[in-house]
């Protein structure tokens with residue numbers, strides 16, 4: 531999921547900088563669990579929402595801005611689809627190399643390789659034999675590549691039946707640019723696009739009017755898929771444990787953050 535790097539130091543600004551909701555304390559998962567509206571979202575079975583594909587197995591493409599977004603937001607559903615024989619293509623836009631921009635820990639220099647390995651391991655735990663595509667866009671700069679990204683995604687969608695993308699209003703610049711690019715590519719191919727929130731569970735409040743609840747759907751996770759997702763989440767060691775004990779080494783996904791992704795359902799906007 532990758533925090534955004536701090537802006538470079540510059541001359542003092544008379545205006546206080548705008549606060550970044552992702553850096554602010556987040557909404558406790560207990561608040562989400564206490565809100566009846568989340569449980570009341572219409573439940574869907576993703577398998578019944580795939581178009582009929584005469585003579586071939588359907589293919590779903592899942593796009594992530596950073597290695598872990600797809601498992602956090604959609605990993606349980608990936609396990610469900612994989613178990614049903616749906617073909618999966620996973621597109622990693624960046625390698626997530628900038629998750630710890632202020633860390634001096636040795637691992638911080640090798641995050642691209644570390645996070646790519648973690649993702650492979652996590653996908654194995656989901657039981658997903660996916661076709662992986664790595665686009666190599668620099669972490670933190672997805673918006674600068676949005677136009678070419680839209681074209682690349684549109685090409686990759688040619689043999690797909692559904693596309694799943696980060697939420698285009700997740701308030702993380704990379705997630706939003708990824709979501710916008712995929713929505714544009716999906717429109718070009720006349721394909722449905724589902725968006726999965728990640729950071730929204732942190733900054734939004736139950737019933738938050740900034741979220742498009744009218745097009746939200748809840749995907750219940752059977753026990754096997756939920757167990758697979760929990761096991762997969764443990765693979766992202768570089769994100770759920772501190773890289774070291776110095777400032778800048780802190781975990782991106784401490785337990786209170788990870789709690790949002792241990793539910794027995796996932797939510798998509800569609």
Ligand SMILES: [Zn+2]
Nearest residue numbers: 531532596599
């Ligand atoms: Zn991310």
